[in-house]
Amino acid sequence: MIQSLLVANRGEIACRVFRTCRELGISTVAVHSDADASALHVREADAAVRLPGAAPADTYLRGDLIVKAALAAGADAVHPGYGFLSENAEFARAVLDAGLVWIGPPPSAIEAMASKTRAKELMGLAPLAEVTEADLPVLVKAAAGGGGRGMRIVRSLIALAAELEAARAEAAAAVGDGAGS
Incomplete structure (x- = not known):
């Protein structure tokens, strides 16, 4: 015990x-x-x-x-x-x-399962490059973020790239790793 x-x-x-x-x-x-x-x-x-x-x-x-x-x-x-x-x-x-x-x-x-990127592959989730308007909204999360850091809700395809970069930057600042997901 x-x-x-x-x-x-x-x-x-x-x-x-x-x-x-x-x-x-x-x-x-x-x-x-x-x-x-x-x-x-x-x-x-x-x-x-x-x-x-x-x-x-x-x-x-x-x-x-x-x-x-x-x-x-x-x-x-x-x-x-x-x-x-x-x-x-x-x-x-x-x-x-x-x-x-x-x-x-x-x-x-x-x-x-620790790699968010690999976990999504194992679960059959679509890569961000395949997200369409019909999939929105989506949540993007930097692979290394933690405690809610490095997460963004994306409501339009036009905002996807900028929100992903913002999530990476926040994760890099918080935990020293801005790897994308």
């Missing part, structure tokens, strides 16, 4: 997982960037580990630091939340390789 769970995320996502852990009698560990040191999720956790830095690319997106934090805090499991590293098969493997329990789909499933 899991005794202590580290949530590799922040904000409302982490708070929801912590609330469930409390109901189950599982102790909780938060991770936080310098900017989030006094955030609600840090205050609600039983323990907290600082990830040095402020930007997500230096903190919440560093799987190696999160695994070290889990081990240092004595957690025996890691929950990724959503966004950030939740779709990263290498992170899931690193958690498992460290002898921790991974709360999420197996790395093989993450690999099959």
Whole structure:
């Protein structure tokens, strides 16, 4: 049975997982960037580990630091939340390789579905180049965006290219990767 769970995320996502852990009698560990040191999720956790830095690319997106934090805090499991590293098969493997329990789909499933572009192909969704007026409105999402970042509703074909570029730019600014979808 899991005794202590580290949530590799922040904000409302982490708070929801912590609330469930409390109901189950599982102790909780938060991770936080310098900017989030006094955030609600840090205050609600039983323990907290600082990830040095402020930007997500230096903190919440560093799987190696999160695994070290889990081990240092004595957690025996890691929950990724959503966004950030939740779709990263290498992170899931690193958690498992460290002898921790991974709360999420197996790395093989993450690999099959983590690429939004590949997932859409597996589901048979039409590529953006094939979108017609009859398909509108459509939602475009940068492949690497997370937490709602890099998403745009497109209501006209004329706006498609500009909205896709805006989604890519927003994802690049938020998570350092503006790959299209």
